[in-house]
Amino acid sequence: MTSVMTPVVDINRTLGPLPHDDVPSRDEPGLVAELERLRIDTACVVHAYAVHGDPRDGNDELRHVTDPRLRPVPVLVPGPLGTGPWTGGAPLVRLCPRQHGWSVTGPHARELAAELAASGTTVLLAWDEVTADEVHRLAATAPAPRIVLTGTGYRALRRLAELLDAHPSLYVDTATLCGHRQVEWIAERYGARRVLFGTGAPVTDDAGPRYLLDTLDLPAHDATLIAGGNALRLLSGEP
Template sequence: MIIDIDRVLGPIPGDDVASADEKGLVAELDRHRIDLACVVHSHALFYDPAVRPPRVASDRLVRVPVLVPGPLGTGGTSAGQARLVRLCPSEHRFALTGPHCLALAGDLADQGTAVLLGWESATFDEIHRLATRHPRLRLILIGTGYRSLRELADLMDAHPRIGVDTATLNGHQSVEWLVRRYGARRVWFGTGAPISDDAGPRFQLDHLDLPDADVALIAGGNARALLKLDHEGR
């Protein structure tokens, strides 16, 4: 099973995308042979996370809430039973290591909820401080890229609960190097589409120079366990 951990549903400013609605997004998943996608709604990403986006009807799409901490934010309870949420400190102008976000991160760690965090949305020091304060919080860093590998290695060496998605890890053998050093359970298939390309990461997944068991974890095994899909009979 192939699960895209990092995808956007809805219209994108300045671009006409096929995934502007559910029907178009599901067609894109079919085209790339992706079974399931964890989706952030573009309204929450680019506009106001406090306004609940339209309900996701397709059983191939898992809604990922965007949370903003503090009295002017979404409120921690807006995550509901979500197993995966996203924090966007740069985009929504809050401090990742401020008191409100640290409190929210502690609640998420206690609930076993994982967090998607964009590499460009926070600084190295902020990510390090957050992971140090809440070592049980699972952070999945997205949009890292090959230029970030040295900094990424610093963080992953220091914090066993930090993982990474494959969306922009397109340097030669970058994914293989990460898996051999940290294990496949810390690497997740993601595309970041339609903001970034989905065909490249999907092609890369089919050609990873890794054991089949490791590829299966990256492709969807890690996400299945996180989302508890196996317990729901999927």
């Protein structure tokens, strides 16, 4: 059992009201209280409006975030009907191609991917938003942005392993890697530097991944990387 020291950085969290549930993180004070309860020092947050509504509205809401523990993550949509050309300004962004109705391998997406790669921006991409083949094609582009795959789990492990073997620019978060020693297996095979603590909350549970972090059967250095070191490295623009 490994006891994780701070900082703990949740790479994958949502701020704002959900359309199907009443959640504590519907506003900034509620989300900060949840982070304090679970001993999470920093959270990278998208706004619920950006995921479930118009990304431009949700991204605008992030401009009102005042607590330094919350790091805004804009949601981007490529093309003339999207959020506009990416010129940088945030080290981490999220893409929701299925939710927002665009192709991750289309010409507009390829242009956006090149912009993200050039600016050193890391991408959050949920497993249920893409196919494994789309991830492969996106990661095989040159240059390719760094991609953190979220929402993977037991049923995705074989395809995930194939992708991680092929593409060193791919990372994974812990939100749904809740099976026995799944996080340890990925860290031992691919290196702890490619695993980031993330909860996916409030859509998915936050207490489970947080408890898992404190009970990882890994060397203390590896657990510290997963807890927050890797996230801070990517947020600073380092590979």
